[in-house]
Amino acid sequence: MIIIGRRKVNTTKLGIIQVATSRFIEKGYSSTTFRMIADELDTSTGHIVFYFPSKESLLAELVEMLCDFQWKLIKEEADEGMSSLLALCFELMTMAVACEESEVAKDFFISSYQSPKCLEIIHNNDTARAKEVFAEYCPDWTDEQFREAEILVAGIEYATLNAIDITVPLETRISGALNTIMTIYNVPEEIRRIKIDKVLAMDYRSIGKRIFNEFKEYVEKENAF
Numbered sequence: 001m002i003i004i005g006r007r008k009v010n011t012t013k014l015g016i017i018q019v020a021t022s023r024f025i026e027k028g029y030s031s032t033t034f035r036m037i038a039d040e041l042d043t044s045t046g047h048i049v050f051y052f053p054s055k056e057s058l059l060a061e062l063v064e065m066l067c068d069f070q071w072k073l074i075k076e077e078a079d080e081g082m083s084s085l086l087a088l089c090f091e092l093m094t095m096a097v098a099c100e101e102s103e104v105a106k107d108f109f110i111s112s113y114q115s116p117k118c119l120e121i122i123h124n125n126d127t128a129r130a131k132e133v134f135a136e137y138c139p140d141w142t143d144e145q146f147r148e149a150e151i152l153v154a155g156i157e158y159a160t161l162n163a164i165d166i167t168v169p170l171e172t173r174i175s176g177a178l179n180t181i182m183t184i185y186n187v188p189e190e191i192r193r194i195k196i197d198k199v200l201a202m203d204y205r206s207i208g209k210r211i212f213n214e215f216k217e218y219v220e221k222e223n224a225f
Helices: 012-027 034-042 045-051 055-079 084-101 103-114 116-131 143-161 169-183 189-203 205-218
Strands: 003-004 007-009
Touching: 012 034, 012 045, 012 055, 012 103, 012 205, 034 045, 045 189, 055 103, 055 116, 084 103, 084 116, 084 143, 084 169, 084 189, 084 205, 103 116, 103 143, 116 143, 143 169, 169 189, 169 205
Parallel strands: none
Antiparallel strands: 003 007
């Protein structure tokens, strides 16, 4: 174990993930190298490769954690009176806010959607969520139908987060994306409009920043693993 600033960090898999997360958030995924992570841990790149054969495999580990973390927050919000459907809609809004306000955050999310390994994790996690959240609207759907719908939804999410035309207001992009996603899952128009209006009425920018910071803190806790 070594000391980084005032923080103790070990050089096992846990320590590598903690340092990598800090670098990805501060410098960006694309700009971070194994050499940077190894130097901060005072170890060799070979030691990093022992746990993670590629940078993509390290990103995949973080994406898995992020999926778990986001679903945990959704459950907490639902327990406090927010429906799981509304919380799921709000999740996309917070990711979009992070991408709009931080190139580093956008790099992380876009890299995740462009990685086959990470995209598979996203599909698996989001399909499981969709089966729970949209069950009442798709009572006769098979597992395969939920999977096919999630592949379409992931494409919509990617396009929303990677929007090039920034002249289109964030609220407009999110409204369109959420309406399309809920339509795919047979959510009635009246309910779609209510959920979208509620999301837009929230202080989503400040909440989005808070969630992003909470994720970093979450990763830095050993019990997150």
